[in-house]
Amino acid sequence: MTATDGVTDPGYVPEFDISQPTIARVYDALLGGKDNFEADRVGAQTYLKYVPDAGRCAQENRQALIKGVHYMARKARLDQFLDVGSGLPTSKNTHEAAQEINPSARVVYVDNDPIVLAHGRALLATNESTTVITADLREPDKILGNADVKRMLDFTRPIGLMLVGLHMHFHDDEQPDEWVRTLMDAMVPGSHLFITDFVDTGEPLQKGMEQAGLESLGNGWIRSPERIEEHFLGMEIIKPGVDFLARWFPENPTAEVPDKQALEPWQRILMAGIAVKK
Template structure:
């Protein structure tokens, strides 16, 4: 495969459609990245008109990711990580966070977005404990059969599976539950499942109205986007033990055993919830 020419004379990796916005590239732009195109920036501007706090979703998710990965590597003793639906590499990626705690940590990134695949392969060049699986997270059998993922699981040691800001891009609720169930079944005992997900309280209040409008405005680009209730998000952990403080706003989440003052409500930022569960 070769790179494709762009209208401005530059090059873009083969298979990347720059005319249609990508979840990964819109997220990259929200974080101040440079791996995005005008179609992504145009959608981002549209989203900002409805929910100007949107960049906070991306930053808050990165903050949460750093806290969770650090705790898992440092306190829970996890040495193996799978970041499913990882998105484009940016500052403080999962392998950088984990290996800062313990250089022996191994990480496999999973994504099938062509933009992410192109950048993900570059991760292999400078880190022999980081691998990339070009697979679709909505197809657990495909992901679990990938040599990088299968190799990580084969040792039978605890694994932390991270699915951040991705499951709400699967429209069907029951399908989403089935997907997470299959992953949970494949994890060795003592493993962890960490999820962040867009939430709609469904109570008719301001946040409910805001996210309902947002979904309507961006459905042409993200037709499968589904904000879910706290109860529905919690059910995605199946029978795993959800650790304290439960499935909560990211600003409220803290590592087990540590208390924090509850932050004030901040509008659209509170549409992102997260939690961590352990497999017995």
Template sequence: MTDERRVPPPVGVDPSRASIARVYDAALGGKDNYEIDREVLAQVAKVAPEVNDLARSNRKFLVRACRFLATKGGITQFLDCGSGLPTAENTHQIVQRVDQGNRVVYVDNDPVVISHGKALLVENDRTHFADADIFTPADVLGNDVVREHIDFTEPLALLQVGTLHHYTPDNGAELMKEYVDALPSGSYVAIAHFFNPETDELAQLAQRMEDVFLHSPMGSGRFRTADEIRAFFPGLELMPPNPEKPGDLELCDLWWPTGPTLRPLNQVERCIVGAVGRKP
């Protein structure tokens, strides 16, 4: 972990306030976080010891979804909302491994993420960073960097992986409709989201985790129901999550896994789902 006594935070960063990106980084074992961020995880761990598995499941879904979009989906441009601070396997690494010409624009407005995003600009000329609020679609869709490097006359992938559960003003359906309306036919939307399964076994756990997240220094983390999450895909055709099921949401760890599941999923892993939808 970063030694806060010796490593000053970037300009604009308040280490006394938790950050969504830094909490996620801490859950993945990264070093770009502070004590306040780790405290959020410690609080949730009191009701769900496996809380870090939310981030791991989210990350595994991102990797498989991006690989699908770049190979089977034929997508060559990716708009990644809420890029965060992953320790490995960034979106651009995944999709440019398939084709070096694939374009990626990351969008975030967290000061630490912006600092890392600027470093990405040096890495290759197919990866770019836009400073915008992902919960204000008009700002993202009208951003100069986004408009310069994403062609909205051609299919693209819009990624909201591990982001929308931090949108708390309402159910978020209208927010996503604004994004979807701007996408051309043949585009895809990939979403991973904290999930309330509404079962006797798991509903109370999801509610307890939500209560802790909402009242933690981070202040966000909604566990929505299946119908609430499906509403994020207005007019989209959901892709089958595996050969045995029709298009729908699926637990992140079970969405087109790379091999057989050798152990039962724990309760926390059963409280995050993902889906990929295609715009006709």
């Protein structure tokens, strides 16, 4: 039985190794969640050692997720979302942010950590328009062929593809753009791609975030803003473009925002952007 089968089999209990940290659980620990184990809390401490405000980075990333979902639901009028690397349930989740704007919005959560499926059942029980599957960004064809994805999402209408806090920074040594291209190719014009990612503009704290990831999890690379833009595959990036999370207001791109140098150093670790497929 695969973990995905577990979605329809309420008796299925995925197995996971709690002796090693996973990013889903370390991130949960940084957010102050309870779905983590000792090894994950040690991993979170490693992040805090290098980046004392790593918890605030995680919180700000969640706020950016909500800003992006609100933009896609309200301004782009999307009502279906594929949230890859969704992480453990937290407050507020993608479907809650989307359904604030459009109560009939549908969300498929995808994560390669089976603990997300285990905890995601709580979401499934309460909400008909969400589902969670265990699958990997590195196998985009399996995501597209998944029965729950096909049942929940209408690929003849635009979809919001989300790679928030996962995308390239855990896969720098592989070919992330090809996986994303496969997913975007399956989507019609009007579909959007939403990414947040670790950035490298030469600051020590950014390097610290990378060091923490490499030490605790073996990945979590940083990259230049230009490289982050390349991840949008040449699609049109909506205003205000790719920017630090605290300066990124896609629903109000002309908002007065702090100067980059006025941000705290920890606020210059993650950037966000959304592109639209024409």
